[in-house]
Amino acid sequence: MQSTKLLSADRIGGLIWVAFGIAVVYGAWAMDRLQSLGIPPATAPGVVPGLLGIAFIIFGSILLVRHESGAGDASEPATAASTEATASADAMVPAAHAEEFDWKRVALSWLLCVTYGGVLLGSGLHYWALTASFLFLHILLLDETDRVPASPTVRRLVIAAVVAPAVATVVMLTFERIFLVRLP
Amino acid sequence: MLDGLVMFGNAVVGYLNPVSLTLAFGATLLGVVAGCMPGLSATLVITLLTTLTLKMQPNQAILVLVCAYNGAIYGGSRTAILLNIPGTAANAAACLDGYQLARQGQAGRAMGIATTGSVVGTLFGLVCLALFTPMLGEVALSFGAFEFFWLALLGVVMSGNVVAADPLKGWLAGFLGLFVAGIGQEGMYAYERFSFGNADLAGGFGLIPVLVGAFGFSEVLTVMSERLARPKIMEFGSPLPRIMDVLKYWRTILRSGVIGVWVGILPGVGEDMAAWSSYATAKRLSKEPEKYGKGSIEGLMAAETGDNASVPGGIIPALALAIPGSAPCAVLLAAMIIHGVQAGPMLMVENPQFVYDVVAMVLFSTIGILFFGLFFIRPLLRIAQVPRSIMMPIIFVLCVIGSYSLSSRLFDVYTMLGFGTLVFIMRRNGYPAAPFVLGLVLGDILDKNLRRGLVLSDGDLLPFFSRPISAVLAVLVLWTFITNVPIIHAAVLRWRDAVMARVLPAIRRSS
Numbered sequence: 001m002q003s004t005k006l007l008s009a010d011r012i013g014g015l016i017w018v019a020f021g022i023a024v025v026y027g028a029w030a031m032d033r034l035q036s037l038g039i040p041p042a043t044a045p046g047v048v049p050g051l052l053g054i055a056f057i058i059f060g061s062i063l064l065v066r067h068e069s070g071a072g073d074a075s076e077p078a079t080a081a082s083t084e085a086t087a088s089a090d091a092m093v094p095a096a097h098a099e100e101f102d103w104k105r106v107a108l109s110w111l112l113c114v115t116y117g118g119v120l121l122g123s124g125l126h127y128w129a130l131t132a133s134f135l136f137l138h139i140l141l142l143d144e145t146d147r148v149p150a151s152p153t154v155r156r157l158v159i160a161a162v163v164a165p166a167v168a169t170v171v172m173l174t175f176e177r178i179f180l181v182r183l184p
Numbered sequence: 185m186l187d188g189l190v191m192f193g194n195a196v197v198g199y200l201n202p203v204s205l206t207l208a209f210g211a212t213l214l215g216v217v218a219g220c221m222p223g224l225s226a227t228l229v230i231t232l233l234t235t236l237t238l239k240m241q242p243n244q245a246i247l248v249l250v251c252a253y254n255g256a257i258y259g260g261s262r263t264a265i266l267l268n269i270p271g272t273a274a275n276a277a278a279c280l281d282g283y284q285l286a287r288q289g290q291a292g293r294a295m296g297i298a299t300t301g302s303v304v305g306t307l308f309g310l311v312c313l314a315l316f317t318p319m320l321g322e323v324a325l326s327f328g329a330f331e332f333f334w335l336a337l338l339g340v341v342m343s344g345n346v347v348a349a350d351p352l353k354g355w356l357a358g359f360l361g362l363f364v365a366g367i368g369q370e371g372m373y374a375y376e377r378f379s380f381g382n383a384d385l386a387g388g389f390g391l392i393p394v395l396v397g398a399f400g401f402s403e404v405l406t407v408m409s410e411r412l413a414r415p416k417i418m419e420f421g422s423p424l425p426r427i428m429d430v431l432k433y434w435r436t437i438l439r440s441g442v443i444g445v446w447v448g449i450l451p452g453v454g455e456d457m458a459a460w461s462s463y464a465t466a467k468r469l470s471k472e473p474e475k476y477g478k479g480s481i482e483g484l485m486a487a488e489t490g491d492n493a494s495v496p497g498g499i500i501p502a503l504a505l506a507i508p509g510s511a512p513c514a515v516l517l518a519a520m521i522i523h524g525v526q527a528g529p530m531l532m533v534e535n536p537q538f539v540y541d542v543v544a545m546v547l548f549s550t551i552g553i554l555f556f557g558l559f560f561i562r563p564l565l566r567i568a569q570v571p572r573s574i575m576m577p578i579i580f581v582l583c584v585i586g587s588y589s590l591s592s593r594l595f596d597v598y599t600m601l602g603f604g605t606l607v608f609i610m611r612r613n614g615y616p617a618a619p620f621v622l623g624l625v626l627g628d629i630l631d632k633n634l635r636r637g638l639v640l641s642d643g644d645l646l647p648f649f650s651r652p653i654s655a656v657l658a659v660l661v662l663w664t665f666i667t668n669v670p671i672i673h674a675a676v677l678r679w680r681d682a683v684m685a686r687v688l689p690a691i692r693r694s695s
Binding site: 041049113159 | 238359360363375377408411571573574577578585589592597598608631635636639
């Protein structure tokens with residue numbers, strides 16, 4: 001099941017790599033070759049990106065073709081050394097590690113992080129208040145043993161209420177007073 | 185040789201002051217604590233510490249980073265043994281026998297073995313670091329643009345090949361790193377590539393914000409994507425190592441040390457592969473292979489010796505060639521560049537003392553590991569039990585402020601967020617982060633040296649293949665690619681099995 005999902009992702013991945021490679025090659029080709037400065041064509045700025053673009057197209061195509069032909073085994077290890085190592089790793093992954101992927105948890109965590117770091121930071125809100133609010137919400141809404149949204153408990157509320165302002169204060173003072181950073 | 189010893193002595197004496205000792209042991213303890221915490225990788229610790237040590241003196245900043253690096257690789261063995269959760273990827277091999285020993289009531293003994301293995305492995309690697317870095321540096325003095333181009337390419341290709349379960353994806357990740365490194369003003373003619381008129385992009389992506397995103401933010405998302413029951417610590421006895429365990433398995437220790445250093449030297453391969461390779465080799469050559477996975481002292485010793493030996497091993501090419509041996513070394517190299525230390529062949533000519541300073545740093549961290557490993561077990565494990573749902577948002581706050589503090593611009597925070605998200609998605613789809621980072625660090629070297637080589641040869645490609653060292657490196661790159669063609673790969677495996685079937689019985693008899 002996992003392998004089928006990965007193969008399907010490989011198909012999309014292959015297409016993305018090929019499209020990206022074509023865009024990179026086009027960008028490299030269209031780049032100024034600085035001939036007016038008497039620079040040899042082989043050392044033009046677009047040479048390396050162009051070669052990388054070709055590599056993206058070739059490897060992306062292999063990914064795609066391998067998927068289409070069904071020949072690819074996404075988990076097939078490469079070298080003798082890695083065969084043994086990967087086999088050992090796969091065979092013996094501890095039970096405690098077999099965790100299920102929960103996309104809701106990722107989505108919520110990502111949303112909180114991006115809202116804090118990408119949207120609100122630098123928008124005029126005070127750094128301490130913003131950081132403390134982010135930490136409070138993240139700790140409150142995401143517990144590692146719980147499903148999303150985490151069931152609110154007094155204990156978690158207290159932990160979040162204590163940890164969030166304390167960490168925000170320490171981080172702010174450390175960077176502002178010791179590292180002399182002008183906070184956003 | 186004598187000069188080296190004198191410089192090493194000077195380095196040790198130079199660090200024998202309260203500030204340096206506090207920094208060394210404090211950073212080692214921080215590394216061990218972080219290593220204990222599942223979800224905090226050694227690379228993440230060094231990346232975050234790089235942003236925190238920017239204002240420090242270069243030697244003190246590097247001291248902190250090296251000690252934290254070594255401590256983190258060791259620290260993961262605690263939780264691997266007691267909780268069956270490797271603190272870092274490098275300690276996954278230690279779970280196999282360490283946890284089994286703990287279940288048999290021998291957790292203290294297992295931790296003693298892990299500590300001994302880590303200390304002996306690091307000391308072995310340290311000797312190799314002191315001996316081989318100057319040698320490699322001397323050889324590298326004869327390297328020209330052609331050789332450095334191939335070395336950079338080999339680093340990315342080899343990392344992609346070994347780190348990824350699917351080499352094709354490893355290479356794509358590595359090439360993406362090379363591409364990202366090329367965005368902004370290039371090094372030869374200051375031409376702006378793929379900046380689209382954006383002033384921030386014209387300066388290129390900062391190495392540290394990208395690294396913080398790749399190993400910090402993506403790690404936060406990875407950890408938050410999983411639900412995990414909070415583990416309970418089981419009881420353990422004395423962690424003091426037994427001399428007999430060390431003496432009985434001296435061959436395994438020595439062999440694992442050699443493997444660890446060698447894997448460390450290989451560009452971009454890393455500590456986890458060193459641990460697995462040492463473990464697999466020890467099992468193959470063991471007189472008691474049936475005990476592996478059921479609580480083998482030898483297996484645990486091999487894994488822990490291998491991963492810690494690869495730490496100094498990975499620093500060797502980083503110092504001598506400016507080609508990092510692993511992802512944490514790539515960050516270390518980036519930190520050196522930020523602090524004005526120019527690693528590479530000229531380091532032994534211009535600043536040979538620095539190499540021995542690093543050797544002394546590794547020595548201090550090893551002493552720290554021995555101390556904290558034997559006497560600080562219980563408090564360390566209490567810290568390791570801090571819920572990750574509390575730890576991860578704090579890590580993210582540090583990722584944000586660490587990226588911002590580099591040059592006080594929000595673009596670096598957006599860079600961190602963007603690359604963190606990208607690497608998270610890539611990792612979910614089987615594209616490893618290590619080759620991407622290697623590509624990022626080596627991108628400039630590859631770009632400049634390819635074009636410099638073409639200038640020197642007047643556009644002729646022949647010198648890239650006709651010079652002896654270039655030819656060897658080119659063959660290695662080509663070999664890495666072609667051995668992944670299914671038919672050739674199968675033939676190589678058949679050949680390896682045939683050779684092993686002949687050689688192994690003889691080796692087992694002799695040991």
